Structure formats: C-alpha cells, structure tokens
Amino acid sequence: MTALDLLVRDGLVVTPKGTFRASIGVEDGVIIAIGSSASMPMAERTIDASGLLVFPGIIDEHVHFRDPGLEWKEDFRTGSMAAAAGGVTTVLDMPNTDPPTVDADGFRAKLEAASRKSLVDFGFYAGVVPGRVEELRELAELGVVGVKVYMSETTGIREPVDDLDLIRTMRVASSLGLRVGVHAEDGRTISRLREELRATGQRNPLLHMRARPVEAEVLAVGRALLAARLAGCGLHVFHLSSAAALEVIRALRPLGVDVTVETCPHYLLLDGEDALSRLGNVAKVNPPIRGRADAEALWDAIARGEVDAIGSDHAPHLPHEKMVDDVWSAPSGFPGVETMLPLMLTEVHKGRLSYEKIAALLSENPARIWGLYPRKGSITIGSDGDLTLVDPDAEWVIRADRLHSKSKVTPFEGLRVRGKPVYTVVRGEVVMERGEVVEDARRGQLVRPVRRGER
Ligand code: DOR
Ligand code: ZN
Numbered sequence: 001m002t003a004l005d006l007l008v009r010d011g012l013v014v015t016p017k018g019t020f021r022a023s024i025g026v027e028d029g030v031i032i033a034i035g036s037s038a039s040m041p042m043a044e045r046t047i048d049a050s051g052l053l054v055f056p057g058i059i060d061e062h063v064h065f066r067d068p069g070l071e072w073k074e075d076f077r078t079g080s081m082a083a084a085a086g087g088v089t090t091v092l093d094m095p096n097t098d099p100p101t102v103d104a105d106g107f108r109a110k111l112e113a114a115s116r117k118s119l120v121d122f123g124f125y126a127g128v129v130p131g132r133v134e135e136l137r138e139l140a141e142l143g144v145v146g147v148k149v150y151m152s153e154t155t156g157i158r159e160p161v162d163d164l165d166l167i168r169t170m171r172v173a174s175s176l177g178l179r180v181g182v183h184a185e186d187g188r189t190i191s192r193l194r195e196e197l198r199a200t201g202q203r204n205p206l207l208h209m210r211a212r213p214v215e216a217e218v219l220a221v222g223r224a225l226l227a228a229r230l231a232g233c234g235l236h237v238f239h240l241s242s243a244a245a246l247e248v249i250r251a252l253r254p255l256g257v258d259v260t261v262e263t264c265p266h267y268l269l270l271d272g273e274d275a276l277s278r279l280g281n282v283a284k285v286n287p288p289i290r291g292r293a294d295a296e297a298l299w300d301a302i303a304r305g306e307v308d309a310i311g312s313d314h315a316p317h318l319p320h321e322k323m324v325d326d327v328w329s330a331p332s333g334f335p336g337v338e339t340m341l342p343l344m345l346t347e348v349h350k351g352r353l354s355y356e357k358i359a360a361l362l363s364e365n366p367a368r369i370w371g372l373y374p375r376k377g378s379i380t381i382g383s384d385g386d387l388t389l390v391d392p393d394a395e396w397v398i399r400a401d402r403l404h405s406k407s408k409v410t411p412f413e414g415l416r417v418r419g420k421p422v423y424t425v426v427r428g429e430v431v432m433e434r435g436e437v438v439e440d441a442r443r444g445q446l447v448r449p450v451r452r453g454e455r
Contacts, residue, residue: 002027004043006428008387011049013379015056016360024054026385029427034381047423047430049389055359056379057089057386057426060337061366062238062262062311064155065091067113069098074316074406076117079337080444082314082404083120084432086338087421089386090376090447091120092311092366095127095148096156102127103135107142111446118444119431120424121386123370125181130165133172140176143448145370146236147173147180151220152187152212154286155315155331160187163223170231177451179260179369180228181236184220184245185212185287194328203326205276209288211327214242217287221245225252225259234258234452236369239313241267241287243297246306260308260369263298265336265343266411268310271295275411281330282322283411285315299352302361309369310344310361312336316407323409335405339398339412345390345419355392363388371449389423396420404437 004025013022013034023040025033033040065079083091093110095101101110101124114122125148126139136147149169150157161169166182173180194211221237225248228235240246240263253259266275266283272290275283283289301307315333324330341362347353367377375384398412424432431441 002041004033004041005045006385006425007040007043007046008049008054008389008425009037009046011052011054011389013054014355014359015379016356016364019355024379024387026428029385031379031381031383031385034379047389051391052422053355053390053392054379055388055390056363056377057384058087058341058362058388059090059092059366059376060088060312060314060340061092061309061370062094062264063091063314063337064094064096064316064333066097066316067117068109072406073318076114078404078406079314080118080120081437081439082335082338084424084437085404085435087341087388087390087424088337089120089388089424089426090122091337092123092125092145092370095125096154098156100127100156101125101144102129102132104138104142107139107144115443115446119437119441120426121444121447123372123447123449128161128165128169130159130161133165133168136169136172136176136178140178140451143446144178145372145447145449146178148183149180150183151224152183152185152190152216154183155333163227166224166227167231170227170233174231174233179234179236181238182220182224183239184217184224184237186216186219189216189219198328203328205280205284205327206273207327208276208284209272212286212288214244214290217242217245218248221248222252225249225255225257228257228259229255236260236262238262238311239264239267239287240298240307242290242294246297246301250306261306262309262311263307264311264313265340268295268298269343270411279411281324281327282334282409284327284330284332285313285334286332302357307361309366310340311366312340316405318407319409334409334411335403335407338403338405339410341388341421342398342417342419343412345392346417349418371451372447376447385425385428387423387425388421389425391420391422393418394420
C-alpha cells in the first residue's frame with residue numbers, strides 16, 4: 001500500500017450521528033482510510049489528534065469576501081485566512097461584489113481572484129438582476145451552488161427583486177435544479193420606515209431596529225414561501241432572526257415547500273438593544289439583531305430541527321466605515337467566519353448544543369442543502385480530506401485586533417470562549433496549525449454542486 005499524504009491519528013471523530021475514536025488517512029486530497037491507528041498505512045505527515053475533536057471540515061455557507069471590487073474591505077486572501085484560522089475549510093460566497101456574480105463575466109472574475117488567493121475551498125452563489133433571469137442558465141453551467149435573492153436593499157444592492165421577478169427566478173432556478181436562498185426583508189416597508197425615521201433628525205444606532213423591524217422579515221418570509229410554492233422551487237431562508245418569522249415558516253411548511261433555514265451566531269448570542277447601545281453601529285447588521293425572546297425562539301427551533309444551518313454572514317467593513325455616529329450612513333455587517341465555530345463550541349459547554357449538532361449545522365447540512373454532500377460535509381471514504389481539529393477545552397478571549405479579516409471589528413469583542421480550532425485541513429493540506437495560518441499552502445478550489453436531477 002502506498003504511503004498516505006496525511007494521517008490524523010486517534011482523534012475523536014464527530015459526525016451528526018455520533019462520535020467515535022478513529023484515525024483518518026488522506027491520499028491525493030481524498031479520505032481513503034478510517035480506522036484504528038494500527039490499521040493505517042505509513043504517512044508522509046502525521047498529526048497526533050489524541051485529545052482533539054475531528055469535525056468534517058466546517059463549511060461557512062454565508063460569507064461576503066468582497067472580491068472582486070471591494071477589496072479594501074476584504075479579499076480572498078484575508079477572508080480565507082480568517083476562514084482557516086476559524087476552522088472553516090469551505091466558504092460559499094455571496095454575489096454582491098463588483099462586478100456582481102450575476103452573469104458569466106462576474107463569475108469568471110470571482111473565480112480568477114479566488115483561485116489565485118484562497119487558502120480554503122469556495123463556492124459561489126448567483127445573484128439576479130431583474131429582467132435578466134436567463135443568465136442563471138449559464139451560471140448554473142459554470143457551477144454556482146445556488147441563487148441568492150435580495151428582497152430589500154443592502155450593501156451593493158440598490159434594486160431589490162420584486163415578487164414577479166422572484167417567482168420568475170424561482171421557476172428558472174427550479175428547472176436548473178438550483179435552490180433559491182433569500183435575504184428576507186421587505187424592501188418597501190424598510191425604505192418607508194427609514195425615510196420616516198430619518199426625517200425626525202435622529203441618528204442613534206438603536207433606530208436600526210425600528211427601521212428594519214420584524215414585520216419586514218415576516219412579510220418577506222411569507223412571500224418567499226408562497227413564491228417557492230408557486231414555482232415548485234427549493235427555498236433557503238438566510239439569516240433568520242425572529243420568532244415571528246419562524247412562526248410563518250411553521251405555518252406555511254405544510255403547503256409542501258422544500259424550505260431550509262439558516263441563522264447566525266449573532267442572532268443566537270446577542271441582544272439587539274444591548275449590542276447597539278454598547279457597540280453602536282459595529283452591531284448594525286441586516287436583518288437587525290432582535291431581542292432575547294427571539295434568540296430563545298431560535299435556540300428552540302435548533303433543538304426541534306427547524307433550523308438547518310448556521311452561517312456567519314461574514315460581512316466585513318473597515319473600522320472607520322463602521323465607527324460613525326450616524327446610523328443612516330454606517331454600513332451593515334461585521335466579520336464572523338473566524339469566530340463562528342468557537343462561539344458555537346462554547347455553547348456546548350453551556351449545554352445549548354452538542355458537538356454532533358455542530359457537525360450537522362456547520363458542515364453536513366450546508367453541504368446537503370447546496371448539493372456538495374458527500375464530497376463535502378462528511379468523513380467517509382471517498383470524501384474530500386477536509387477536517388477541522390478542535391481543542392474542546394482551550395479557553396481564550398475574542399479580540400478584534402487579532403482577527404485575520406481586514407475588518408478588525410466584532411460585536412463579540414472581549415468575549416471569553418471555550419473551544420479552539422487547532423488544525424484546519426483542506427483536501428489533505430494543512431492551512432492552519434496551532435493558530436498559525438499557513439500562507440503558502442496550496443490554493444483552494446471551486447466546489448461545484450451536484451444539481452437536482454443530475455444525481
Ligand atoms: O448586514 C448585512 N451586510 N447584511 C447583508 O445582507 C449584506 C451584508 C453586506 O454585504 O455587507
Ligand atoms: Zn449576507
């Protein structure tokens with residue numbers, strides 16, 4: 001038998017179905033052996049994983065790496081360094097770049113940048129320009145994992161998609177075997193509220209919660225579900241933030257919509273009023289962070305299996321862009337790809353989550369939702385050798401100035417966490433080792449989905 005490229009020895013392997021002690025052998029980027037260390041072939045490199053947890057490579061299904069076009073905020077080098085540092089082996093990047101990923105040229109520009117710079121594997125979502133829905137055919141051929149639709153304005157999106165375009169998009173997407181993910185906030189409600197509030201002359205960050213209230217999310221989630229039902233299209237609700245919107249999904253799911261749901265660490269762990277009053281516009285994000293009761297409802301939904309995925313919504317902006325007093329001019333979003341896994345590991349110690357659930361929400365489920373499973377999201381023979389090794393008991397403090405993102409701000413500043421990614425392995429290549437990113441590691445690759453109908 002030939003020598004393995006990498007042997008990860010004697011770790012506690014975590015999968016959604018259970019946890020077991022095993023060694024894992026990777027050869028040519030693929031897992032070829034799982035078993036006792038005695039049964040393993042020789043290896044060029046061995047990592048002693050005793051005392052460590054071995055997760056299937058963590059997938060962040062929601063990042064904005066800003067590349068191309070907004071590289072002053074982030075690019076695929078810094079974004080992927082943050083990913084590697086945070087134990088993330090695959091990122092799925094949003095289309096609101098410049099050019100946006102709405103046609104073949106936009107896709108190729110992003111592929112060129114990512115292939116040259118990224119340390120981790122990457123997939124792309126297609127965006128939609130109203131009236132140019134047909135571009136999706138070519139984007140599907142090029143290999144987008146899904147479609148992202150903005151139902152309201154946000155960074156880089158001036159023209160939200162209206163109901164008719166949403167239905168048309170879903171019809172085309174469904175015929176191509178692609179799922180449509182929505183940013184579900186009602187654009188018209190938000191623009192009117194913002195103008196009304198702005199006219200009062202107030203500029204306090206707390207107004208963000210009133211300008212983008214739960215109502216806007218409820219209306220958009222409801223319409224997206226109805227549109228998906230009409231079009232017979234799979235729907236993914238990104239960054240669900242409220243109890244009321246969960247209720248709508250619960251009520252409409254029986255219509256037969258194939259709907260999956262994402263939420264983000266900030267909706268689970270922070271209180272909007274508290275965060276905006278303490279941190280100002282650093283905590284401004286779309287949708288806004290809501291109240292404690294909403295966070296509780298989201299935790300409850302996780303426990304019931306109504307939330308399928310956790311993504312970070314890594315949305316970097318430079319500190320000076322964020323740290324302005326005027327709520328109306330501050331951009332929305334903050335980095336998250338590096339802190340997502342540690343924050344969720346910390347919740348295991350608090351009894352909110354299990355390691356198995358983390359393997360489901362942060363790896364297997366996103367891989368399944370976007371057609372990447374079992375190549376990604378799985379520790380099985382034949383899967384990519386993507387592994388995230390974690391020291392479950394390491395305690396440390398989140399500090400914005402130590403993040404690898406260009407955006408050195410975080411609403412989790414100063415938070416003590418327990419659980420630390422210590423090795424990040426992408427197709428057998430170590431891209432982070434004991435906290436140090438291996439900058440000269442082999443570059444990441446595009447991941448293309450197996451689309452519905454192709455399976
Ligand atoms: O807060 C947000 N920021 N929400 C979004 O949907 C977009 C993102 C960004 O790109 O900055
Ligand atoms: Zn986003």
